[in-house]
Amino acid sequence: MTLQAVSEILQCEVLCGEDQLFIDIQTVVASDGMSEILAFAKSDELMITGLTNIQSIRTADIAGVSAVIYCRGKRPDENVIEFAKRKNIPVLVTKMVMFDICGILYARGLKGVS
């Protein structure tokens, strides 16, 4: 599934990386704990989190995930978006809560990592 399709399903607003919505998403890692993302992400996953500080994007960069979606309508500060642009990581935000996001994406065939 493309990031564009994920964005439409979750009714996301794209904060940066509009030119990368074609990327293919097959697996998802979802947590507010950054070490958990680092422990389970293998690379190229979609990362779902409610943590919107600069460390969320640093974690995304270190873990090598392909895109970040912030849940619960939480918006990062402008400096966080600027940092994501520099790291070439698309960032989206949705009003949905993490449980619903995971359920919806799982039902559409996306898998977690373990």
Place this chain on the structure above:
Amino acid sequence: MAELLRQCFVMQGRNFDKAGEISGEIKVILRDLGINAAYTRRVVIVAFEAEMNVVMYAQSGTLTFSVTEDAIDLIIEDVGPGIPDINLALQEGYSTASDEMREMGFGFGMGLPNMKKNSDEFRIESVVGKGTTVYATVRHHEDA
């Protein structure tokens, strides 16, 4: 084994805005050296978790990394409270983090286990009241 590169970075405790910046720099350096992504990833996870630990717990610290043809060595040395029981600290889920640290997305008792998991050799030396030194060696694995 000939050393290809050695670099030392200084870290400041409690500086959450900068926490993780060094690991991002190391990632770029290793990519520019042509080191493969999976190998780089293991190195920078060790560096990132170490940086977060220094920023969360210590007053200051240094991170030295050196690259040879068969391994990348990381030495993280801090001036801080030290770790009274290293075996306990290495247990997944054990944490002494504050609420503030958890709000930052860290302190769930996975940092040190993550560092150990991504290292081929891993050793902690600590003196309570003085500080902690972590030695980590990461080697390239063909299947990684």
